[in-house]
Amino acid sequence: LLHRISATCVRVPSLAERPEDIPALVAHFLPILSREHGRPVIEAHPRTVELLAAAPFPGNVRELKNVLHEALLAEESLQLRPDSLPEAYRSLGRRRDAVGADLRPLADLEREHIERVLEATGSVTRTAEVLGLSRATLTRRLRSYRTLP
Numbered sequence: 001l002l003h004r005i006s007a008t009c010v011r012v013p014s015l016a017e018r019p020e021d022i023p024a025l026v027a028h029f030l031p032i033l034s035r036e037h038g039r040p041v042i043e044a045h046p047r048t049v050e051l052l053a054a055a056p057f058p059g060n061v062r063e064l065k066n067v068l069h070e071a072l073l074a075e076e077s078l079q080l081r082p083d084s085l086p087e088a089y090r091s092l093g094r095r096r097d098a099v100g101a102d103l104r105p106l107a108d109l110e111r112e113h114i115e116r117v118l119e120a121t122g123s124v125t126r127t128a129e130v131l132g133l134s135r136a137t138l139t140r141r142l143r144s145y146r147t148l149p
Helices: 002-006 019-036 046-053 062-074 087-099 106-121 124-131 133-143
Strands: none
Touching: 019 046, 019 062, 046 062, 046 087, 106 124, 106 133, 124 133
């Protein structure tokens, strides 16, 4: 039996890989947690959901549920506000705001920078010199971006 069970492996992505599931999970857990504590059903403020969606959640769904439970106990109104979240989750919003709303992967920023320098210089050789790369390395990167044939 163990041999047959181990033949099938299902990979479930972590919650950090699927932040689009967080609003649905919040909507699922809040009524359950509200009823457990004998409180009227609380809904989440949109900013609260936004902050939670920005969290990495290494503990996955269990961690999200625990965060919601803690926030629900701290909340006195009928709407779960960002102020009720534990400090670690509230500070995610401040760090994100400090960096800016345009958070993109480093590879995207690098690509845009290389393309801007290439446009300004008009030459792959000159661009490589400006960026401190070998011409071969720059050409490889440009091909990976599909900028060069």
